[in-house]
Amino acid sequence: MLFMQFKTGKERYIFEARDIIEVIPYANLKPIPKAPPYVAGLLNYRGHTVPVVDVCYLMSDKLCEPKLSTRIALVNYKGVNYKNEHNATVCIGLLIEQLTETVRFDEADFSDSGVVLKDDPYLGKVVIDDHGIIQLVNIKKIIPAEAQDMLFDSVI
Amino acid sequence: MTIDTHKHYPVPPDGCWNTIGVWGKEIPRCPRLEELTHCKNCSVFHAGSLKAYDRAIPEDYRDEWTRVLAQSKEAFVQDSKSVIIFRIGDEWVAIATGLCKEISRMMKIHRLPHNKSQILRGVVNNGGEIRICFSLGNLLGIAKASQVFDAVFHSVYSRMIVMEVAGRPYVFPVSEISGLHYYREEDRGALPKTVLASAASYMNGVIKWEDKNVGCLDEALLTDQLERCIRL
Known part of the structure; x- marks a missing residue:
């Protein structure tokens, strides 16, 4: 399987590449006033508005630094769209630092991390390579529940 | 050869690829070159390339990408068509890329006994499978090249195109292949009246490529004629 x-x-993390539509540079985003800090803003992607979430902030309480290696992964996300349809596929941008590599691992390479955090259910299994331990991140769970209504109501 | 990302070496600040690697001339050479042949296969170069991303975003970079991403790209993709442009004799011809299965080196044509057809040339061994080989030049009525093309282009190689029409593969030799080209439907003009009647009957228009007019082969017309000429 291919992972980003x-x-x-x-610290290194990976997530499944199959949900990615495109990885794009850190374009200008329109800030949303009074939104929580992890909402980086709105992106005009080919004429559609796509909400962008700062994954660094969600994971380490630090905003992504504006560097060339900071990029936006556009992913398909199951959620409630603007027509109030549940389980509709919506597009969302994940602003992530040092998003520069893809790696391949087999499902059998993964093992349980042994630590399950109730507040951060997105952290999953771990895999070990020569450089150390990499943890799998479930991007479907990374957006806090209270943010999902707010984000997906605006998505087209 | 795969990148040996599993080994870990530190990246020298000035880039060893510029000194003892393939872009440098310093002696002694990097001992790892022997195994890896080229720096691009090395994990140090790989790590160095990732470091290039680890810097501040240049001015205007974000503005430019914001503009690019805001534009819709479907519009262009939808009405553009892809063709392979090649030369037979003096004529440049385009064929839909989707019809071409393979471009291969020249293969030996085995003639068929008692075959007097100018169009059916014989059969070729294409990767262990027997394919019918025909002359597109003769089908279109194109004469042998009158100009010396080798003087203009440094390397001109004859090739064979394996195409598939109506589920059947056919092979035909061409004098030279230029490559892939995209055009938009509205850029395809009508055939000039002066085009040979034989060639015109397989073409559905002319596209401009560089300073040349290139005739576009029509799949349906070509299939009809091929099936008629080469009856199996």
Whole structure:
């Protein structure tokens, strides 16, 4: 399976590449007043508005630094769309630091991390390579429940 | 050869690929070159390339990408068509890329006994499978090249195109292949009246490519004629 790798600080994380539509540079985003800090803003993607979420902030309480390696992964996300249809596929942008590499692992390579955080259910199994431990991130669970209504009501 | 990302070496600040690697001339050479042949296969170069991303975003970069991403790209993709442009004799001809299965080196044509057809040339061995080989030049009535093309282009190679029409593969030799080209439907003009009647009956229009007029082969017309000429 193909995974997209990123880093927050020095720690490496991966998420499944199959949900990615496109990885794009850190374009200008329209800020949303009074939105929580992890909402980076709105992106005009080919004429559609796509909400962009700062994954670094969600994971480490630090906003993504504006660097060339900071990029936006556009992913398909199951949620409630603007027509109030449940389980509709919506597009969402994930702003992530050091999003520069893809890696391949087999499902059998993964093992349980042994630590399950109730507040952060997005952290999943771990895999070990020569550089250390990489943790799998479930991007479907990374957006806090209270943010989902707010984000997906605006998505087209 | 795969990138050996599993080994970990530190990246030198000035880039070893510029000194003891393939872009440098310093001696002694990097000992890993022997195994990896080229720096692009090396994990140090790989890590170095990732470091290039780890810097501040240049001015205007974000503005430019914001503009690019805001534009719709479907519009262009939808009405553009892809063709392979090749030369037979003096004529440049385009064929829909979707029809072409393979472009291969020249293969030996085995003639068929008692075959007097100018169009059916014989059969070729294409990767272990027997394919019918025909002359598109003769089908279109194109004469042998009068100009010396080798003087203009440095390397001109004859090739064979394996195409599939109506589920059947056919092979035909061409004098040279230019490559892929995209055009939009509205850029395709009507055939000039002066085009040979034989060639015109397989073409559905002319596109401009560089300073040349290139005739576009029509799949349906070509299939009809091929099936008629080469009856199996």
